[in-house]
Each structure stands twice: as structure tokens, then as C-alpha cells.
Amino acid sequence: MQRPFIIALDLDDRAKRLSLLEQLKGESLFVKVGMELFYREGRQVIEELKNEGHRIFLDLKLHDIPNTVQRSMRELASLDIDIVNVHAAGGKKMMSAAREGLEQGTIASKKRPLLIAVTQLTSTDELTMQNELLIRQPLNEVVRSYASFAKESGVDGVVCSAKEVPLIHEVCGDTFYTVCPGIRRLEDALGDQKRVVTPGQARELGCYGIVVGRSITNAMNPFEVYQAMKQDWEG
Numbered sequence: 001m002q003r004p005f006i007i008a009l010d011l012d013d014r015a016k017r018l019s020l021l022e023q024l025k026g027e028s029l030f031v032k033v034g035m036e037l038f039y040r041e042g043r044q045v046i047e048e049l050k051n052e053g054h055r056i057f058l059d060l061k062l063h064d065i066p067n068t069v070q071r072s073m074r075e076l077a078s079l080d081i082d083i084v085n086v087h088a089a090g091g092k093k094m095m096s097a098a099r100e101g102l103e104q105g106t107i108a109s110k111k112r113p114l115l116i117a118v119t120q121l122t123s124t125d126e127l128t129m130q131n132e133l134l135i136r137q138p139l140n141e142v143v144r145s146y147a148s149f150a151k152e153s154g155v156d157g158v159v160c161s162a163k164e165v166p167l168i169h170e171v172c173g174d175t176f177y178t179v180c181p182g183i184r185r186l187e188d189a190l191g192d193q194k195r196v197v198t199p200g201q202a203r204e205l206g207c208y209g210i211v212v213g214r215s216i217t218n219a220m221n222p223f224e225v226y227q228a229m230k231q232d233w234e235g
């Protein structure tokens with residue numbers, strides 16, 4: 001199984017994005033289009049990236065009432081994307097509605113994008129969860145429960161920290177997708193990320209895919225860092 005190494009294209013203008021992709025030219029990439037890029041460049045950026053042959057994770061983290069999420073997913077399904085996500089905190093009805101909307105919007109000749117649900121953001125630690133989100137259960141318990149609610153709702157997998165992958169596999173099985181941001185080399189700044197591992201640790205923990213942003217986008221030589229992290233990921 002080719003396990004994706006996903007590059008988060010979190011760059012603050014079009015020229016920087018084009019320059020990064022130019023430096024990675026010739027690589028068959030899996031890229032993540034997040035809110036920053038989608039809000040700036042819209043549907044057109046998806047077409048551009050697809051025309052260049054890249055696979056796409058559209059990361060808009062939908063979280064709204066079930067009806068709105070269903071109708072929005074129906075719209076997103078008309079884009080040529082490979083993965084899309086919601087917040088598991090929206091609850092089971094919302095997650096089922098997301099899946100329904102995706103199915104309604106996917107045209108018959110196309111494959112439905114994978115739907116994954118964010119359990120707890122990798123920028124959240126247990127203290128923040130308890131003191132600011134007022135969630136009293138231990139973080140691992142919350143992640144485990146949200147993952148199983150996601151599975152019960154027809155979602156294909158979760159976004160989580162690699163640290164939680166073994167316990168998610170325990171409750172949801174090994175084929176439930178786990179896509180993991182919060183990836184750093186030992187020498188990288190953590191920034192706002194709290195639950196962090198290296199690409200090699202993510203592999204050992206059994207992640208399906210990893211998401212890497214600033215380690216590459218802020219690097220002096222993004223190609224070199226991409227190659228090194230990918231090698232660590234692939235083992």
C-alpha cells in the first residue's frame with residue numbers, strides 16, 4: 001500500500017505556492033489545500049493542481065448543522081478531490097449527513113472522495129481540552145470515542161495525532177484510515193503543534209498518511225527536506 005505523504009500548501013500567496021511546486025517538479029505529489037488557500041483561490045486551485053496530476057486533500061473541516069454540512073458536501077463532491085474532512089465534534093448526525101451529501105454529489109463515473117473526521121486538533125493538549133473546551137475525559141479517551149462515533153456514522157477514517165493511532169486501530173480496526181498532522185523533524189520548531197512525532201515515528205505507530213506543512217514550506221531548501229522526511233516516512 002502506498003501510504004500518502006501529504007504536503008500542506010499553507011502559503012500566503014500564489015507566487016510562493018507556484019515556486020514551491022516548481023521546486024518539487026517531477027514528483028507525484030499528494031497536497032493539502034487548506035482554508036487559507038481555498039478561501040483565496042477557490043475552486044480554480046483544485047482544477048490547477050489536478051491538471052498537474054497531484055492528489056488532493058481538501059481540508060475545510062466542516063462543522064455546522066447536519067443540513068448545512070450535507071448540502072455543502074454535495075457541492076464539494078463536484079470537485080475532483082481525493083479526501084475531504086469534517087470535525088467529529090459536530091456529532092454523529094452531522095457526520096452521517098456529510099457522508100450522505102458526498103454520495104449525493106459524486107457523479108456516477110467518479111470515485112467518492114474519502115471522508116475523514118478530525119478527532120482533536122493536534123494543536124490541543126489535555127490541559128486546553130479540560131480548561132477551555134471543558135471536556136473532562138482524558139484526551140486519549142475522547143479521541144478513541146470520537147473515532148468510533150466517526151466509524152459508526154459511515155466516515156472512512158480520522159485526522160488525529162500519530163500518538164493515538166494504535167488505540168484508534170484497537171477500536172476501529174487497522175483498515176480505518178488515520179491521517180496524521182503534527183509531524184516534525186527533531187530539529188524543527190513545534191510552532192502551535194502540541195501532539196507531535198517524526199515521520200519515522202508516525203510510520204512505526206501505523207499511520208495511514210502524514211501531513212507536513214511548515215517543515216517544508218519554511219525550509220531554505222524544500223526539496224531536500226521533502227526528500228529527507230519522505231525517506232524517514234517510508235523507512
Ligand SMILES: O=C(O)c1cc(=O)[nH]c(=O)n1[C@@H]1O[C@H](COP(=O)(O)O)[C@@H](O)[C@H]1O
Nearest residue numbers: 008034059120121122159181211212213214
Ligand atoms: O485537518 C488537518 O489537516 C489538521 C488537523 C489537525 O488536527 N492538525 C493540523 O495541523 N491539521 C492541518 O495540518 C497542517 C499542519 O501544518 P504544520 O504544522 O505546518 O506541519 C495544517 O494545515 C493544519 O491545518
